[in-house]
Amino acid sequence: MDNALRLLTLFREHEKVRLSDAREFLGVAHSTAHRLLAMLAYHGFVRQEPDSKVYVAGPMLVEIGLAAVRNMDIRLHARPVLEELAEWAGETVHLVGLEGASVRYLDAVESPKSLRVAARTGTTLAANCTASGKALLAALSRSEVEALFPADRPLPGETERSITDPAALLAELDRVRERGYAVNEEESEDGVASVAVAVPGLRGRPVAALAVSAPLSRLPAERVQAVAAHLHEEAERLALRAGLTPDRS
Numbered sequence: 001m002d003n004a005l006r007l008l009t010l011f012r013e014h015e016k017v018r019l020s021d022a023r024e025f026l027g028v029a030h031s032t033a034h035r036l037l038a039m040l041a042y043h044g045f046v047r048q049e050p051d052s053k054v055y056v057a058g059p060m061l062v063e064i065g066l067a068a069v070r071n072m073d074i075r076l077h078a079r080p081v082l083e084e085l086a087e088w089a090g091e092t093v094h095l096v097g098l099e100g101a102s103v104r105y106l107d108a109v110e111s112p113k114s115l116r117v118a119a120r121t122g123t124t125l126a127a128n129c130t131a132s133g134k135a136l137l138a139a140l141s142r143s144e145v146e147a148l149f150p151a152d153r154p155l156p157g158e159t160e161r162s163i164t165d166p167a168a169l170l171a172e173l174d175r176v177r178e179r180g181y182a183v184n185e186e187e188s189e190d191g192v193a194s195v196a197v198a199v200p201g202l203r204g205r206p207v208a209a210l211a212v213s214a215p216l217s218r219l220p221a222e223r224v225q226a227v228a229a230h231l232h233e234e235a236e237r238l239a240l241r242a243g244l245t246p247d248r249s
Helices: 001-011 018-024 030-042 057-091 129-137 143-149 167-180 221-241
Strands: 046-049 056-057 092-098 102-109 124-126 184-185 192-199 208-215
Touching: 001 018, 001 056, 001 057, 018 030, 030 046, 030 056, 030 208, 046 092, 056 102, 057 092, 057 102, 057 221, 102 129, 129 143, 129 167, 129 184, 129 192, 143 167, 192 221
Parallel strands: none
Antiparallel strands: 046 056, 092 102, 092 208, 102 124, 184 192, 192 208
């Protein structure tokens, strides 16, 4: 595995890599270098040009690079949206991305109130325990969700109110799809509630989620709907700013 990862770094410096280049770079036998390149090609990280037999970056490696760029771009475009949302709501607002069965908090603007939800920028939580995670999971197919959360094992929990039953999570995601937003009442932290919507992206796959988090007492049911409606507007605006959806004006 170490040699395979080292070999990938060679494509950062060279557009085309020959088998002899890989062998010399790693200091391994010809057969070992060939096996490693074949494995990377099988998984789409590199591809071999049929005529010259040299190796170039494959679709998976290109996609990883593009994903990193998109994540940097979405944070850049999201910052003014987060600031305006936080001012409108008076509560802490997060930009959140999905990483497998977890979510990562990419950026945040904290509420100015003394009693507030702290920014979680850089941290990760189980996706099933957060409003943002449920908003993002709801955009996946049932089979994709089941692959992340197998039915034969309990889900991770953060509090006593966390959804830890796979079947209950699937039912909750159906509700999220029906109403168009996700909620979290003390599922990730006692006394904290959140509302989240997905930010639409290319090919119908969301790139992130916007979430408003507040002490439970400041997010009653009647306010949740108003916050969700405003989040939808801001999510569409963010997607437009980032060039993820066409301008229909």
